[in-house]
Amino acid sequence: MSPLARRLLTAAALLSIPAGLSAHRMWLLPSGTVFSGTDSWVTVDAAVSNDLFFLDHQPGRLETIKVWQPDGTPGELKNGSTGRYRSVFDVQLDKPGTWKIGSQMSGVMGSFKVDGVEKRVGGRGGPPPGAGGQPGAVRQPPLTVADIPANATDVKLTETSSRNEIYVTAGEPTTKVFKPTGKGLEFAPVTHPDELVAGEAARFRFLIDGKPAAGIKVSVIPGGKRYRNEEGGMELTTGADGVLTVTWPTAGMYWLNATTTDSKTTTPRATERRMSYTTTLEVLTP
Amino acid sequence: MRNAVLSSSALLAGVIAAPAMAGTVTVTIPRLNVAEYHRPYVAVWVEPAGGGAARTVAVWYDIKKRGNEPGTKWLADLRAWWRKGGRSLNLPANGVSGATRAPGQYSIALPADLKPGAYVLNVEAARETGGRELVTVPLNVPNTSGRATGKGELGAVTLSR
Numbered sequence: 001m002s003p004l005a006r007r008l009l010t011a012a013a014l015l016s017i018p019a020g021l022s023a024h025r026m027w028l029l030p031s032g033t034v035f036s037g038t039d040s041w042v043t044v045d046a047a048v049s050n051d052l053f054f055l056d057h058q059p060g061r062l063e064t065i066k067v068w069q070p071d072g073t074p075g076e077l078k079n080g081s082t083g084r085y086r087s088v089f090d091v092q093l094d095k096p097g098t099w100k101i102g103s104q105m106s107g108v109m110g111s112f113k114v115d116g117v118e119k120r121v122g123g124r125g126g127p128p129p130g131a132g133g134q135p136g137a138v139r140q141p142p143l144t145v146a147d148i149p150a151n152a153t154d155v156k157l158t159e160t161s162s163r164n165e166i167y168v169t170a171g172e173p174t175t176k177v178f179k180p181t182g183k184g185l186e187f188a189p190v191t192h193p194d195e196l197v198a199g200e201a202a203r204f205r206f207l208i209d210g211k212p213a214a215g216i217k218v219s220v221i222p223g224g225k226r227y228r229n230e231e232g233g234m235e236l237t238t239g240a241d242g243v244l245t246v247t248w249p250t251a252g253m254y255w256l257n258a259t260t261t262d263s264k265t266t267t268p269r270a271t272e273r274r275m276s277y278t279t280t281l282e283v284l285t286p
Numbered sequence: 287m288r289n290a291v292l293s294s295s296a297l298l299a300g301v302i303a304a305p306a307m308a309g310t311v312t313v314t315i316p317r318l319n320v321a322e323y324h325r326p327y328v329a330v331w332v333e334p335a336g337g338g339a340a341r342t343v344a345v346w347y348d349i350k351k352r353g354n355e356p357g358t359k360w361l362a363d364l365r366a367w368w369r370k371g372g373r374s375l376n377l378p379a380n381g382v383s384g385a386t387r388a389p390g391q392y393s394i395a396l397p398a399d400l401k402p403g404a405y406v407l408n409v410e411a412a413r414e415t416g417g418r419e420l421v422t423v424p425l426n427v428p429n430t431s432g433r434a435t436g437k438g439e440l441g442a443v444t445l446s447r
Contacts, residue, residue, distance in 0.1 A: 036368065037359030172373045195369060284365050286420075 026060060026278060027255055028102060028166045029053045029223075033194045033282040035170045040093040042168045044101060047086040051225040052255045053280075055085040062087045064105060068177050070097025077101075097174035098194060102165030102279075106184075108145050108267050110157035119143060121157060145267060157270040161185070164278040169194040182210035185260060185275035190243060196283040198251040205242045206258055206277065212242025216260040220246055223253040248283040255280055308396040309430030311343070311423075313409055314441030317389040318416070325386035326413040326439055327360065329367035330394060332425065335404035340371040342379070344394050346386045349378060363412040366420050370408075400427045407432075411439040 029045040045053070046060025059082045067075030080089040091101060109122030120126075121143050128137030148155060161184045167177070173192045180186045190203040206213040221233035238244045238258075248254070259276040315326060330344040345367070350357035358377055362368045377383050396407075405425040412418040419439035423432045432445040 034362050034365070034368065036362035036373065037355055039355050040359070197369075284369075286366065 024048050024050055024057060025052060025255060026164050027053060028164060028280055030166050030168050033168045035093055040170045041090050042093060043088065043090045045086045045088055052221055052223045053253065054226060059083060059085060059087040062089060064103035067091050068100040070095055070099060070174050070176060072176050093170040096171035098167055098169045098177055100165055100167055100177035102163060104163045106161040108157055108159055108270060112148050112152040112155040114149055114152050121145060155269050157267060159265050159267050159270045159273040162276040166280050167193045180207050180210055185213065185258060185277045187277055187279060193281055196248060196281055197286050198248045198283055199286060201245050201247045204244045206238050207242060213238055214240045214242055216258055218244050218256060218258040221255045251283050251285040253280060253282055308398055308400040308427050309445055309447050310393050310395055311407060312391055312393045312444040314391050315387055315389045316441040322415050324414040325388060326411040327364050328411045329364045329372060331367055331408050332405045335406055342371060342375055342382055343396060345383045349385055364410050367410050402427050409440060409443050413439055
């Protein structure tokens with residue numbers, strides 16, 4: 001096998017591992033983002049699929065999803081349920097202000113060689129032991145960094161971190177839930193994400209480790225692909241100040257994803273850090 | 287009843303700062319021939335033409351006097367008004383909020399203390415199982431005059447002195 005072919009295979013293997021990095025898109029779809037009244041509830045679909053927002057592939061995993069109340073303290077996820085194609089849950093917006101709902105995941109993936117045999121770190125784990133496997137056999141758990149033996153060669157490790165967060169507002173919008181942690185790729189909106197209007201430009205800043213993320217690529221894709229021919233996505237880049245400007249062509253729900261890599265790793269022997277940020281934004285008519 | 291309260295307070299303001307009547311807006315809620323009709327939620331507000339804080343003149347919604355939910359659940363459907371200031375208004379608001387109205391013509395006094403200048407008058411209507419419409423009319427204080435007409439949810443909106 002040529003080195004190039006091997007590298008392509010490794011790349012393909014890496015891509016097939018975590019859903020957040022594959023062609024499949026993870027998404028959270030709230031029933032609305034702007035609420036009035038004193039007893040508002042939002043219900044959210046969580047799923048993984050190619051086309052937005054169609055339920056045809058895999059459900060999202062509820063155990064990774066957290067709720068932040070407008071004051072930044074943890075909130076409660078209610079009525080969670082996982083079906084074949086989607087998970088669904090409710091959040092009771094019992095305090096006024098902007099709530100954050102979503103998940104943050106991180107891990108390490110890659111490969112190494114022992115005695116000329118390549119093994120993978122992270123991902124879905126290996127097939128069950130034995131050729132073909134017995135019916136009902138359990139897959140082997142994925143290898144971790146700690147499983148890499150001392151005599152391993154060709155160690156290639158990539159750190160991954162991803163966030164998938166949505167914002168919903170009861171009453172007046174607030175900004176406390178946008179406070180950055182200073183770790184990884186984060187979203188620091190200039191325009192409030194619950195104040196988006198078709199035809200008006202919105203500005204969102206992206207941060208890496210708390211500093212403006214200049215020149216990173218961001219995809220913005222409208223929902224409802226089944227009812228048109230083109231995907232209709234926008235491929236945008238943040239400016240030198242880390243700010244992305246998006247002008248919304250029409251009202252609707254949009255999926256936004258920013259992905260970037262750098263070499264500022266914290267795991268020993270990892271050479272690359274891959275970061276992604278995903279959100280779903282609702283744009284209203286003027 | 288609400289109208290009576292509104293006009294008497296306008297009258298009172300007129301006495302204090304005569305002749306500062308900023309004018310009157312007449313809003314028409316059209317009669318619609320639909321299978322399921324509910325009276326629309328309507329908001330009327332004034333914005334400075336050069337941008338600035340919106341001032342709500344009237345909001346008509348389904349006020350509920352009992353229970354935990356005072357009828358404000360669907361106010362965000364008046365989405366332009368909600369974003370421009372409805373969400374920061376404490377409801378019910380004296381002299382501003384009131385019950386939904388049946389089809390017909392309604393005259394609302396503009397705030398008597400509106401300073402002379404250029405404004406935009408906005409009227410937004412949203413109807414359950416129906417549509418939503420926003421009608422805007424340029425408003426000059428004190429030479430109040432103007433007219434615009436909605437296409438579906440609102441009829442004529444007329445400004446007069």
